[in-house]
Amino acid sequence: MREMGEEYHGREQTWLKHRVLEEYLAAWSHKLGSIPGPAVHLWYVDVFAGPWESQHEARADTSIAIGLRALNEAAQTWAKKGHKIQLHAAFVEKNPRSFPGLDSFARAAAGAVTVHTFEGAFGDHVDAIDRLVGADPAFIFVDPTGWDGAALRFIGKLGRRDRRDVMINVMYDHINRFKDDQRDFLRRQMRDFFGLDDADLPAGMSEDELMTFYRQRLREESRVPWVADLAVPVPTKERTKFRLVVAGRHPKVVDLFRTVEAKVIGKEAAQVRVDARARADESKSGQLPLLSPPAPPEDTSYRDRRQSDLDLVRQRTLAAIADGRQPHFRDVWPPILCEAHLTLHDLKVAVLELERAGTLRVIGRGPRERTIHDEHRLASPTD
Numbered sequence: 001m002r003e004m005g006e007e008y009h010g011r012e013q014t015w016l017k018h019r020v021l022e023e024y025l026a027a028w029s030h031k032l033g034s035i036p037g038p039a040v041h042l043w044y045v046d047v048f049a050g051p052w053e054s055q056h057e058a059r060a061d062t063s064i065a066i067g068l069r070a071l072n073e074a075a076q077t078w079a080k081k082g083h084k085i086q087l088h089a090a091f092v093e094k095n096p097r098s099f100p101g102l103d104s105f106a107r108a109a110a111g112a113v114t115v116h117t118f119e120g121a122f123g124d125h126v127d128a129i130d131r132l133v134g135a136d137p138a139f140i141f142v143d144p145t146g147w148d149g150a151a152l153r154f155i156g157k158l159g160r161r162d163r164r165d166v167m168i169n170v171m172y173d174h175i176n177r178f179k180d181d182q183r184d185f186l187r188r189q190m191r192d193f194f195g196l197d198d199a200d201l202p203a204g205m206s207e208d209e210l211m212t213f214y215r216q217r218l219r220e221e222s223r224v225p226w227v228a229d230l231a232v233p234v235p236t237k238e239r240t241k242f243r244l245v246v247a248g249r250h251p252k253v254v255d256l257f258r259t260v261e262a263k264v265i266g267k268e269a270a271q272v273r274v275d276a277r278a279r280a281d282e283s284k285s286g287q288l289p290l291l292s293p294p295a296p297p298e299d300t301s302y303r304d305r306r307q308s309d310l311d312l313v314r315q316r317t318l319a320a321i322a323d324g325r326q327p328h329f330r331d332v333w334p335p336i337l338c339e340a341h342l343t344l345h346d347l348k349v350a351v352l353e354l355e356r357a358g359t360l361r362v363i364g365r366g367p368r369e370r371t372i373h374d375e376h377r378l379a380s381p382t383d
């Protein structure tokens with residue numbers, strides 16, 4: 001497990017966000033860099049770049065550093081195997097006090113990456129970035145401080161092209177406080193964020209309803225089929241700090257995202273939160289640091305979501321095979337993983353349990369095959 005540095009004390013949610021970003025980017029860039037043939041071009045695009053609240057002298061605790069490092073590491077791996085990758089990054093920062101720091105740091109840390117920096121608001125640079133990236137594969141990170149400037153029409157435009165994965169930080173706790181506020185400027189900003197032209201956000205939505213609504217609007221606006229989110233908790237409390245939303249054209253996007261969620265938000269967050277609570281208790285009581293209690297194997301917030309989503313597998317799978325339908329497994333799992341906080345492996349295990357219980361049949365699975373593959377079909381036991 002990656003060791004969290006002191007620079008993240010008191011803002012462990014940022015560490016978890018950075019770990020998700022790091023793990024996703026590593027897998028994404030390694031996979032795309034492995035395409036044989038002429039040089040592959042890969043882009044990391046960070047449109048609310050910072051540096052922001054960085055406490056590390058070498059800026060290691062920034063998405064700028066994480067993005068550049070992930071690309072450089074992938075390039076080294078693939079260079080050893082004889083594949084050629086051309087790396088590029090684009091960064092946008094609006095704050096004129098932060099921009100010079102972004103520009104100089106990104107150029108100094110670029111390594112093998114060609115760096116482009118844009119000063120100003122994300123929305124003003126969407127077209128230029130869209131043209132620059134063109135048809136190359138790109139990972140686009142949208143990490144606003146609240147919601148202002150992250151209008152869905154901008155994100156939709158960048159995410160619409162093939163081979164672009166988008167990750168958005170939806171500042172849930174912040175949005176939740178203001179989502180039903182009737183002041184004109186706030187209603188306008190919410191409409192922009194959720195991509196609503198003339199309607200307001202439906203009133204009184206729960207966390208899950210709000211996020212389902214956001215995912216749905218993002219799907220429509222970017223015309224991308226696969227959209228999922230995960231919850232980053234407040235480190236010391238049982239509530240959500242923010243949600244990271246991922247969107248892409250290939251179902252693998254959701255498969256990878258759920259694997260990263262299980263690793264970071266499931267396993268790693270357990271220790272991070274136990275330690276964060278111990279530090280908070282120490283500073284309240286003024287006592288000398290004690291050894292943190294052992295962490296559970298899985299963070300409790302993630303475990304609870306995962307458990308309740310196992311019921312969803314049953315509901316969605318039975319709906320998929322209703323009325324005599326016999327869908328391929330490849331058409332069954334992606335929509336379920338968009339909703340459920342499970343890995344593809346969890347989902348396969350749950351479907352095999354349904355088969356053992358006589359609730360469904362798996363067609364095409366050989367006697368020696370222990371798992372389900374995309375080409376297998378699911379069917380009702382009576383069809």
Ligand SMILES: C[S@@+](CC[C@H](N)C(=O)[O-])C[C@H]1O[C@@H](n2cnc3c(N)ncnc32)[C@H](O)[C@@H]1O
Pocket residue numbers: 047048049050051052061062063064092093094095098120121122123143144145148149150
């Ligand atoms: C949450 S911070 C980004 C943190 C960074 N992604 C990280 O993880 O290290 C958001 C940044 O976006 C900048 N910003 C705010 N509004 C913006 C806009 N409309 N366009 C581009 N940048 C903006 C802020 O100045 C701030 O530096």
